[in-house]
Amino acid sequence: MHPFPGRRRGLHRSFGVVCAAVLLAACSACSSSADGGRSDEKSEPGIAATPPVLSTVGLRLPLDAYDATYEETEALQEGQGTLVARCMARYGFRYSIPRRTGSPATGGANARIFGVVDPDEAARYGYGVPGEERTPGRTPQKLTASEEIALNGAPDLKPTDMPRSQAEAVKKGGSKQRINGKPVPVGGCGREAFLKLYAPEPNAVDVMYVFNLKSQAESRAREDSRTKTVNKYWSDCMARKGHTAADPMNVTTELGIADDALSSPAAVTAAKADVSCKKEVNLVGVYLAVQSAYQNRQIDKFAETLDLAKEQLKDRLKLAASLISAS
Numbered sequence: 001m002h003p004f005p006g007r008r009r010g011l012h013r014s015f016g017v018v019c020a021a022v023l024l025a026a027c028s029a030c031s032s033s034a035d036g037g038r039s040d041e042k043s044e045p046g047i048a049a050t051p052p053v054l055s056t057v058g059l060r061l062p063l064d065a066y067d068a069t070y071e072e073t074e075a076l077q078e079g080q081g082t083l084v085a086r087c088m089a090r091y092g093f094r095y096s097i098p099r100r101t102g103s104p105a106t107g108g109a110n111a112r113i114f115g116v117v118d119p120d121e122a123a124r125y126g127y128g129v130p131g132e133e134r135t136p137g138r139t140p141q142k143l144t145a146s147e148e149i150a151l152n153g154a155p156d157l158k159p160t161d162m163p164r165s166q167a168e169a170v171k172k173g174g175s176k177q178r179i180n181g182k183p184v185p186v187g188g189c190g191r192e193a194f195l196k197l198y199a200p201e202p203n204a205v206d207v208m209y210v211f212n213l214k215s216q217a218e219s220r221a222r223e224d225s226r227t228k229t230v231n232k233y234w235s236d237c238m239a240r241k242g243h244t245a246a247d248p249m250n251v252t253t254e255l256g257i258a259d260d261a262l263s264s265p266a267a268v269t270a271a272k273a274d275v276s277c278k279k280e281v282n283l284v285g286v287y288l289a290v291q292s293a294y295q296n297r298q299i300d301k302f303a304e305t306l307d308l309a310k311e312q313l314k315d316r317l318k319l320a321a322s323l324i325s326a327s
Contacts, residue, residue, distance in 0.1 A: 044224055044225060044226070045293035045294060045296070045297050046293065047226070047289040047290060047292075047293045048289075049289070050226075050282060050285045050286045050289045051285055052279075052282050052285050053282070053284040053285040053288055054117070054279065054284075055117065055118065056107065056108075056110055056111050056112070056113065056114060056117050056118075056284065057107035057108060057111055057118075058107065058108045058111075059108060059110040059111065059113065059288070060110065061110065061113075061214075061288075061291065061292055061295055062292055062295040062296050062299055063210055063213055063214050063217070063295045063298065063299065063306075064109075064110070065310070066210045066306045066309055066310050066313075067210045067211070067214075067313075068313060068317075069109070070109060072313075072317055075317060075320045075321065075324065076197065076316060076317065076320050077097075078320065078323075078324055079197060079316075079319060079320025079321070079323040079324055080097075080193050080194065080197050080320075081096065081097030081193075082323040082324060082326075082327045083189075083192070083193035083196050083197060083323065084097055084151070084189050084190060084193040085097070085327075087150075087185070087189030087192050087193060088147070088150055088151065088189050090182065091146075091150045091179040091180055091182060091184070092179075092180055093146075093147050093150055095141060095147065095151065095189075096141070098140050098141075106129070106130045106131040112129060114248075114249075114278075114283070114284050114287050114288070115248055115249060115251065115274065115278075116271050116274060116275055117275060117278060117284055118275070119272065119275050119276070122268065122271035122272045122274065122275045123268060123271075123272055124268075125262075125263050125268075125271075126262055126263045126264065126267035126268040126270070126271045127251075127252050127257060127262040127263070127267050127270075127271050128262040128263035128267070146179055149177050149179065149184060149188065150179055150184055150188055150189055151188045151189050151190055152187070152188040152190055152191075153175060153177065153184060153185065153186060153187040153188035153190075153191065154175060154176075154177055157186070157187060161186060161187075162186060162187050162191060163186055163187070163191070163195065164199065164202065165195060165199045165200065165201055165202045165204060166192070166195040166196050166199060166200045166201075167200065167201050167202060168202065169185060169186060169191075169192065169195055172186070174186065196319075197316055197319060197320065198316065203308075204312060205305060205308050205309040205312055209305065209309055210306070210309060213295070213298045213302065213306075214295070216294075216298070217291060217294035217295045217297075217298055218291060218294075220294050221287070221290045221291040221293075221294050222249070224290050224294075226286055226289075226290050227286065227287065227290050230281055230282070230283050230286040230287070231246065231247065231248060231283075233280075233281040233283075234248050234277050234278065234281050234283050237276075237277035237280050237281060238273060238274065238277050241273040241276070241277070242273075243255060243270055243273055243274075248274065248278065248283060251270070251274060252267070255270050257270065
């Protein structure tokens with residue numbers, strides 16, 4: 001169960017030798033003078049080097065140190081589900097959160113952060129992700145009107161009506177809705193469970209804080225001149241191989257490869273060219289260096305909040321573990 005129910009799901013190198021040499025020289029030049037010693041938001045952060053990166057298996061970026069791993073996220077979701085079930089039981093209802101199906105991405109959470117990179121995977125799966133197959137999940141439990149109110153609260157609730165911490169919720173008391181003589185939490189058991197785990201006190205760091213910083217860093221990196229330069233070299237390489245695409249992070253759309261055809265023969269051919277061109281121009285090395293630089297800038301700027309987020313993540317994991325062991 002996602003911390004915010006109903007919220008987002010989301011989270012690629014001859015002439016080639018000459019290109020790579022020119023690119024590395026260009027990146028070296030802009031890394032030494034891009035910010036002119038300044039660290040303001042409008043400047044491009046410096047990067048020391050862009051060494052070749054041929055694999056993204058187990059890849060870690062700077063902000064990952066402050067974020068939950070796949071296994072930790074699973075534990076948090078299970079703990080949250082336990083809190084929901086306990087709350088629903090107070091009103092006489094038996095309820096359990098449908099378990100998420102699937103398995104962690106092969107090679108780690110960042111294995112495909114820069115698209116398909118591994119030539120063997122490209123040859124076998126094209127743009128498909130190995131291990132991404134999903135088994136049918138359990139059908140969500142059908143709820144009565146009373147159960148729906150207990151789980152989600154009044155249907156006309158506005159976001160501004162919701163308590164922002166469990167301490168605030170306790171102070172204000174429950175909602176006007178009552179079941180079996182007991183007031184329902186504002187936002188129902190779903191909101192109560194979220195607050196108990198992620199925002200027990202007003203100083204809780206938004207559970208999406210690190211994710212949002214990562215998204216901001218990615219957006220800025222995509223507009224960076226060094227990223228745009230390597231994209232152009234990659235696009236030229238793809239054109240020589242018979243594929244018209246400008247954005248390696250949007251290649252399947254640009255090539256017209258449908259989601260249900262990611263491992264088709266045409267997709268495999270394109271993916272093999274994609275991987276070859278990424279290697280030729282060291283696209284992954286440049287992307288990694290640039291995106292890491294923007295993340296490191298955020299770590300420097302928001303160090304205090306990030307440290308607090310890291311400590312609160314530890315507290316949440318301890319609570320989740322105690323809930324799971326007691327259930």
